Amino acid sequence: MRISFEKRLEQSRLSAILVPVFSFVMALIFGAMILLAFGVNPLQAYTVMVRGSIGSSYALSETLVKAIPLMLTGLGVSISFRMLFWNIGAEGQLAMGGIAAAFVALFLEKYLPPFLVLPAMMIAAILAGALWGLIPATLKAVIGVNEILTTLMMNYIAILFVEYLYFGPWRDPDGFGFPGTAQFPETAWLPRFTGRIHFGIIFAIIAAALIWFILNHTKRGYEIRLIGQNPRAARYTGVNIGRNILVVMLLSGGLAGLAGMAEVSGIAHRLYSGLTSGYGYTAIIIAWLASLNPWGILVVAFMMGGLIVGGDQIQIAMQTPAAVAQVLQGAILFFMLGGSIFANYRVRIIKNLEKSKSGADGYG
Amino acid sequence: MENPKATTVVQLKGITKKFPGVLANDRVDLDINSHEILALLGENGAGKTTLMNVLAGLYNPDGGEILLNGKLVQFHSPRDAIANGIGMVHQHFMLVESLTVAENIILSLQSNALSLNLDRIKKEISGLSKKYQMPVDPDAYIWQLSVGEQQRVEIMRLLYRGADVLILDEPTAVLTPNEATELAAVLRHMANEGKAIIIITHKLNEVMNFSDRVTILRAGQKIASFLTAKTSKEELARKMVGRKVLFHLERSACVPGKAVLKLENVEALNEKGLPALRSISFQVCCGEILGVAGVAGNGQRELAEVISGLRTVKKGKILINGEDVTNCTPLQAIDIGISHIPGDRLGVGLAPNLPISDNLTMKAYRERPITRGFFLDRDQLQVFAKNLIQTFAITPPVPETPARLLSGGNQQRLILAREITANQGVIIAVHPSRGLDVGATESVRKTLFEQREQGTSILLISEDLEEILQISDRIMVLYEGKIMGIAEVADITVDEISLMMAGQPLEKFNHELPADGLKT
Numbered sequence: 001m002r003i004s005f006e007k008r009l010e011q012s013r014l015s016a017i018l019v020p021v022f023s024f025v026m027a028l029i030f031g032a033m034i035l036l037a038f039g040v041n042p043l044q045a046y047t048v049m050v051r052g053s054i055g056s057s058y059a060l061s062e063t064l065v066k067a068i069p070l071m072l073t074g075l076g077v078s079i080s081f082r083m084l085f086w087n088i089g090a091e092g093q094l095a096m097g098g099i100a101a102a103f104v105a106l107f108l109e110k111y112l113p114p115f116l117v118l119p120a121m122m123i124a125a126i127l128a129g130a131l132w133g134l135i136p137a138t139l140k141a142v143i144g145v146n147e148i149l150t151t152l153m154m155n156y157i158a159i160l161f162v163e164y165l166y167f168g169p170w171r172d173p174d175g176f177g178f179p180g181t182a183q184f185p186e187t188a189w190l191p192r193f194t195g196r197i198h199f200g201i202i203f204a205i206i207a208a209a210l211i212w213f214i215l216n217h218t219k220r221g222y223e224i225r226l227i228g229q230n231p232r233a234a235r236y237t238g239v240n241i242g243r244n245i246l247v248v249m250l251l252s253g254g255l256a257g258l259a260g261m262a263e264v265s266g267i268a269h270r271l272y273s274g275l276t277s278g279y280g281y282t283a284i285i286i287a288w289l290a291s292l293n294p295w296g297i298l299v300v301a302f303m304m305g306g307l308i309v310g311g312d313q314i315q316i317a318m319q320t321p322a323a324v325a326q327v328l329q330g331a332i333l334f335f336m337l338g339g340s341i342f343a344n345y346r347v348r349i350i351k352n353l354e355k356s357k358s359g360a361d362g363y364g
Numbered sequence: 365m366e367n368p369k370a371t372t373v374v375q376l377k378g379i380t381k382k383f384p385g386v387l388a389n390d391r392v393d394l395d396i397n398s399h400e401i402l403a404l405l406g407e408n409g410a411g412k413t414t415l416m417n418v419l420a421g422l423y424n425p426d427g428g429e430i431l432l433n434g435k436l437v438q439f440h441s442p443r444d445a446i447a448n449g450i451g452m453v454h455q456h457f458m459l460v461e462s463l464t465v466a467e468n469i470i471l472s473l474q475s476n477a478l479s480l481n482l483d484r485i486k487k488e489i490s491g492l493s494k495k496y497q498m499p500v501d502p503d504a505y506i507w508q509l510s511v512g513e514q515q516r517v518e519i520m521r522l523l524y525r526g527a528d529v530l531i532l533d534e535p536t537a538v539l540t541p542n543e544a545t546e547l548a549a550v551l552r553h554m555a556n557e558g559k560a561i562i563i564i565t566h567k568l569n570e571v572m573n574f575s576d577r578v579t580i581l582r583a584g585q586k587i588a589s590f591l592t593a594k595t596s597k598e599e600l601a602r603k604m605v606g607r608k609v610l611f612h613l614e615r616s617a618c619v620p621g622k623a624v625l626k627l628e629n630v631e632a633l634n635e636k637g638l639p640a641l642r643s644i645s646f647q648v649c650c651g652e653i654l655g656v657a658g659v660a661g662n663g664q665r666e667l668a669e670v671i672s673g674l675r676t677v678k679k680g681k682i683l684i685n686g687e688d689v690t691n692c693t694p695l696q697a698i699d700i701g702i703s704h705i706p707g708d709r710l711g712v713g714l715a716p717n718l719p720i721s722d723n724l725t726m727k728a729y730r731e732r733p734i735t736r737g738f739f740l741d742r743d744q745l746q747v748f749a750k751n752l753i754q755t756f757a758i759t760p761p762v763p764e765t766p767a768r769l770l771s772g773g774n775q776q777r778l779i780l781a782r783e784i785t786a787n788q789g790v791i792i793a794v795h796p797s798r799g800l801d802v803g804a805t806e807s808v809r810k811t812l813f814e815q816r817e818q819g820t821s822i823l824l825i826s827e828d829l830e831e832i833l834q835i836s837d838r839i840m841v842l843y844e845g846k847i848m849g850i851a852e853v854a855d856i857t858v859d860e861i862s863l864m865m866a867g868q869p870l871e872k873f874n875h876e877l878p879a880d881g882l883k884t
């Protein structure tokens with residue numbers, strides 16, 4: 001007897017719903033065992049988590065605050081993943097966006113009419129993220145350098161550059177030695193709705209609509225999908241793959257850059273160390289969990305925001321070590337991603353040759 | 365059996381293997397003998413590799429049985445197979461470059477010993493190396509070795525694990541002629557020592573030089589078996605390509621117009637950087653089908669690719685209606701009016717996961733009314749798709765169906781529909797009816813023939829000789845990237861084509877044969 005995985009010809013709708021639900025339940029059970037090992041009542045912990053992430057308007061707003069950069073970066077990487085360009089550099093593109101926005105807010109603000117400050121920050125951030133993404137894209141399109149390595153390595157450059165700026169030349173002289181730039185003038189603050197929910201949520205929704213529209217209703221979107229589905233067929237039908245890489249990375253990097261602007265301008269009102277806290281990497285997981293669907297990314301990013309905020313609450317309310325919340329988050333992601341294999345593959349248990357003969361008709 | 369010492373080691377009985385939509389092996393029987401080299405001959409996709417993967421434990425057959433020394437066996441993995449003495453060297457070697465030869469050889473061994481006596485293992489390797497006259501340095505790193513030497517390591521690995529049946533998939537594909545000769549000697553030596561050797565190949569020379577027996581597969585079925593000494597390349601070529609008469613086309617006499625597609629001394633390289641096309645010159649006229657015959661891998665695919673802008677021309681010129689289009693981009697080739705029906709339907713011709721509609725518009729999407737400026741008009745796209753689905757009778761007639769769910773015949777209809785709609789005078793068709801059933805084959809050929817009637821120049825590249833003879837006006841034979849000859853289809857016999865496919869230029873036997881021998 002042996003077990004074999006066979007790719008499903010057609011993904012069944014039922015498994016598309018059941019598999020994630022089942023995976024989530026498994027993750028909760030697994031998490032419960034870990035919590036028990038730390039002497040924490042799992043039911044109590046989960047209640048704290050749910051309450052802390054969506055149980056009050058404050059909790060909800062904090063979840064959304066975490067979700068906004070995840071949405072924008074998730075959308076950004078999703079469009080490059082659509083054409084099999086593995087942009088894992090959203091973190092660096094976000095950082096460059098944050099730097100550009102901070103530059104406008106700190107040094108150009110006094111020369112600009114107030115109503116132009118935010119648009120200028122947005123444009124600067126989008127351009128900075130896009131250009132940061134354009135470097136690996138050009139290397140790939142022109143001489144075929146592996147984008148996974150270049151985008152990843154450029155993250156470190158960007159992250160260290162941010163640190164250099166707020167530890168060094170841009171450090172707030174009145175900041176009592178804390179790392180971070182001076183606070184931006186109020187004209188450079190993104191308006192807030194309620195709690196800390198800022199205008200970035202609108203950016204995210206517009207970005208999702210834009211990506212949906214590009215993919216489904218433009219020539220460019222058609223080419224991106226074609227390249228993603230079969231690069232050889234795309235080349236054969238005359239699609240210029242190099243040019244598409246450049247365009248897609250401008251878009252992908254631009255969205256990550258915008259996420260950086262939203263973070264510095266909507267939340268911290270300065271360039272600070274929390275900017276590069278891993279949103280760009282989490283975005284990769286979000287994009288895959290949402291099967292690269294732009295609307296799905298908004299939903300999954302919200303859930304991920306809840307997971308982060310809820311995890312923090314466990315730590316605060318139940319006095320567990322910080323690692324417990326992280327293990328819990330990791331377990332949930334692990335089961336969700338691991339479970340997705342069952343939606344695309346079916347498991348066949350093969351007892352012996354005699355039996356599998358009759359099973360052969362199943363191929364259709 | 366030729367060799368008196370030969371005994372049957374493995375018997376395959378009625379092996380059947382299905383893949384979604386394809387019957388890769390259809391009740392194949394095969395005997396494998398010790399002291400013997402067996403060649404498994406067939407075109408690409410004939411099911412040779414699948415059959416051997418079943419024997420080597422990589423695939424579970426859907427039907428049939430394997431007898432090893434008369435005993436029924438089942439292999440659930442390559443490990444199972446090798447434990448029973450059956451091993452396979454794949455086309456792509458599975459060696460770890462940064463390890464030494466000895467380390468690679470022991471890599472897959474299952475041993476519970478905690479310590480590793482590498483010296484003893486090296487000695488054993490040297491012993492085998494001497495026994496089979498196959499020099500291998502156990503301490504060399506894989507990355508230091510030539511491809512031929514790496515292949516020896518793969519073979520050594522199987523010998524070390526006690527394999528008595530060795531399967532080699534296209535062993536000479538990666539070798540230089542000298543290395544191939546060395547390999548032939550090594551294999552002969554192993555056969556003399558009592559091993560059973562199977563080589564998978566589609567090269568006729570290799571069959572003649574290497575093997576004692578040859579079995580021919582076509583479309584998943586066993587067609588014939590011969591003692592190599594009692595057959596000829598021509599007979600093998602004929603059996604391999606098959607001769608099935610499907611239907612008769614009323615051929616109007618070809619009134620060749622002006623030359624539309626013209627190649628002058630074109631040279632190109634294959635993926636490995638070796639010459640694939642050598643000084644190719646020919647022309648196709650308006651309203652003419654030029655059939656290109658040849659055994660697979662003699663430059664056919666590369667020929668199609670240079671014309672459609674997918675492969676770089678190193679030397680020479682390609683002209684369309686007198687205009688130089690050498691090394692144009694694929695998009696320029698499309699704009700000039702070159703339609704290309706690729707041989708690899710799912711790999712190149714289609715995006716299998718996208719719906720029929722998107723596949724049909726892969727070339728038309730750039731223009732009005734489907735696109736306006738940046739925007740794609742989904743409604744127009746649907747109208748366009750529905751029209752083509754109707755005209756070309758694609759089933760299911762549902763534009764949203766993913767292309768991968770279509771039958772082979774309908775997938776090809778989809779490609780034909782797209783390419784013929786985009787057609788502006790030249791069609792390059794590669795294996796247009798490969799793997800299709802009789803009905804679909806007929807419809808594909810009729811469609812191409814209609815295009816000829818309407819004045820299109822068609823280059824028909826096919827391994828199916830019958831197809832070429834049926835609809836071509838002239839035939840050209842490629843061998844190792846060179847043209848062996850071009851002749852009117854009416855003026856040439858299948859035997860002559862077989863000779864050319866085996867590497868004899870047309871002029872050569874023109875002199876040898878009496879003049880009336882040329883006519884059918």
